[in-house]
Amino acid sequence: MSETKNTINELSKKLDEAAKATLDYSKSQSADRTKVSASCTVEKRLVVENKEFTLANTLESQKIGLLVHKDQRKGSAALNNAQEPSLQRAVTDALSLARFSVPDPFLIMPAATEAPSTKPLSFMWNDRTSEISLKDLQEFTQAMLAHLTKDKRVAIDRLEVSTSCMWHGLYNSLGVRQTETQSAVSWSFMGMAVDGNDVSGFDYDGRSAYSWDGSLDLALKQCAEFTEKVVRNLRPIKAPTYKGLVLLTPRAVEEILLGTMLYHMAGSSVMDGKSQWHEKIGSQVVSNMIHLSDDPHNERFSGATAFDGDGLPTAKRTLIENGVLMTHLHDCYTANRCKSKSTATSGGPFALMCKPGKDNLTAMMNARPELLVVDRFSGNIDPIKGDFSGVAKSSRYFKNGKDIGAVAETMIAGNLFEVLNKVQAVSTVTEDLSGSMQMPWMVVDGVSVTGN
Template identity: 50%
Template sequence: MSAKHEVNDLDLTQVASSLERLAEFGLSTAKKLGADAAKISTGASFEKRLVVDNKEFTLANSLASRSIGIVVHKDQKKGSASVNITNEESIKHAVESALALAKYSVPDPDLVFASKAEAPKAKALDFLFEDKLAHLDLAAMTADMQETLGRLGADPRLALERYEMAVNVSFHALASTTGMTQAERQTMASWSFMGMGRSGDEVTGFDYDGNFSFTADAILQRSLTDADRFVKRVLGLFNPVRCPSYRGAVLLSPRAVQELLLGMMLYHAGGRQVMDGKSRWDKSVGSKVASSLFTLTDLPHDVRFSGATAFDSDGVPTRSQSIVERGVLTRHLHDCYSAKRCHASTTGTAGGPFALSLSAGDKALATILKEHDQLLVVDRFSGNSDPIKGDFSGVAKSSRLFQHGDDRGSVTETMIAGNFFAIADAVLAVSKEVEIVSGGFVSPYVLVDGVSVTGE
């Protein structure tokens, strides 16, 4: 838990300076008390939040928080502690606690912090902070939300359960006894909708959407666009049809790509899984692991993504880099620890990747839909998946049936099952059109083969 302070206490520049001074004190204290190495993370944030429940404003608050985390290495053992009372006495106590915990840890010769050579000063991403957004007040937020509520409430069939908006102003920094120092400040507005359709006795399935903005002026237009998309999607769930059972091709929306494909790909490309012997791609760098239509890239300096950042949680500067290129695994994603264990180099993705993009294809979405007698378009997936074997099974949520390119409507509860490794290699088409999923992932529609579809 982070400490809560009065809003007026939080002047970001002043607080950042204070936290950086305390970090220096913590590092020097750790060395004086016998630590071989230490790393300190500091953070401060000020959040303004508004909540609408059932189309009525129910909460408006402003909260400020500060926190400091300390990790020490002593005799190849690790200990950690965190505090939310930011003064020298509490820092000293945290260092002592971390060292005490380290005594009982299992020795690990591969413990490591990023060196200064691995973690030079990262170039700041100027778009992450906007003064206008930092000073946006609750009244302005309320005005934007009220206009968006007008869109959300235009059709009485939409049962809006919750609509939230938050504006967060934050600072976070890292420093270590190796000489690594990084700091970043950020402003971000974020919002989300949750609800369902209700008309007479008919109630649709539940759905949600969300987005973000790094700038104040973009909030209203983006949230209106998101609201229109959300309303259209939910109202399109009325009068569902039964989906025929078949085995073959299904079209995954960008949301479904994220839920069914992305997690599996990152699992097997992850350095920690390679390190632990859990990745099926542990010896596959430079080899084909998926369809040649797949190119997956991390773009941590791209303004389109909420996860954009100049450095990772090890303090290593981030960079744009491919993970899979035309179906070939280009690298494992290593933090400093897994890199040392695997005799590799860090990829600057500790705590990431941060802003993933699956490249567009060359075929129009409408063309893909017309090429099939019947095709289930999966919008969301709710079920189980086994990252080791790759098997998945569950319910296709908010999904639709197309026949010869014609939309026959949403489907009643429909089960889908398949295997990630099989469908990743059986991609039939990738759309030219792409969508950003909740500000965190951009993807086209992906047509995959070999999926079992079972209508109710």
């Protein structure tokens, strides 16, 4: 057994005992219900700045959070050690907060019958990942750095590579007990291209994978794509000013469109009357070209989990089908307030997948006389009104299918409720973004582009 695995096993046993003792102590202090969430992590991390190793970091950490309900009031506390006096003080603090809070008859926790212990998702733990040493990580990082700096015009501001092994447990006083372990190798990098006085826009990328095996190939492929992109974005022009079509890359689909859709699906928005999709289940809310699902058991995605933040078993769920809203996203509390059922998405959704469409990507770029291809969005989105406004970063301007060049100082603005209903094309190809979700490319209409 690797040293890391051994450490995780030992720490998790202690935390398991501490969590049970905390539930008992909380009960002895007259709490009506208590939830304890505990985790421990062993992490190794290497940092490169300006092409030079600058830091090696190793860390063992633990976190305990607890939530108490008392006389229909709630209070919570968190700490980073599992010693008995500290945990007992945390229970006292949480109960003190609850005493001065406002009564809420909808507070709820699931019973063990609603949240049976789940079977761990086997792909989330990889023994090989837990065996990785700092030396292995150093070789991995050096290979990435060599790829990223092959072209001398590429300036890498920061590169980080890490492995982490984690155990997580969730318990409540009604008998719920869920645990899972997870290993991950993660990398992220940021930089730009510099050619004399010409500086491209800043960009970044990265992802996470459960398994060490195959992760270097993924990382190197991403490095090659990144360097090609930042060099291509040198010598930017200003896009023309117009209102009309833009092509959103998968990353832009996530950054611009996804948050607003999730806001209006969220049980918290529904219960407070803030959702525009409050009574829209079964109705068309966006273009019929959009299909969105959450698949927490999909091994491609780093957010996979067998249980949600309430301890309920998770499952694949269709959220939007042919533009029709299929469900809101409820945890136990929002479901209770809305007289609905939890969708086991407390802390979620976990692994979003937007289905590919029917349109060829090249044809999507070529078929429009004027098209801004937006890769990143740096700006503000008001999910309540749907208004968005910001800078199109790492983006390019196409005229009659010809790539005119990268753009700078180009802003985009519009209303997302309009844009989501004006989807013109969805690509057959998709990308896994940071290993956490899958998105296609989309052409949308009704966007104001302010350039020259």
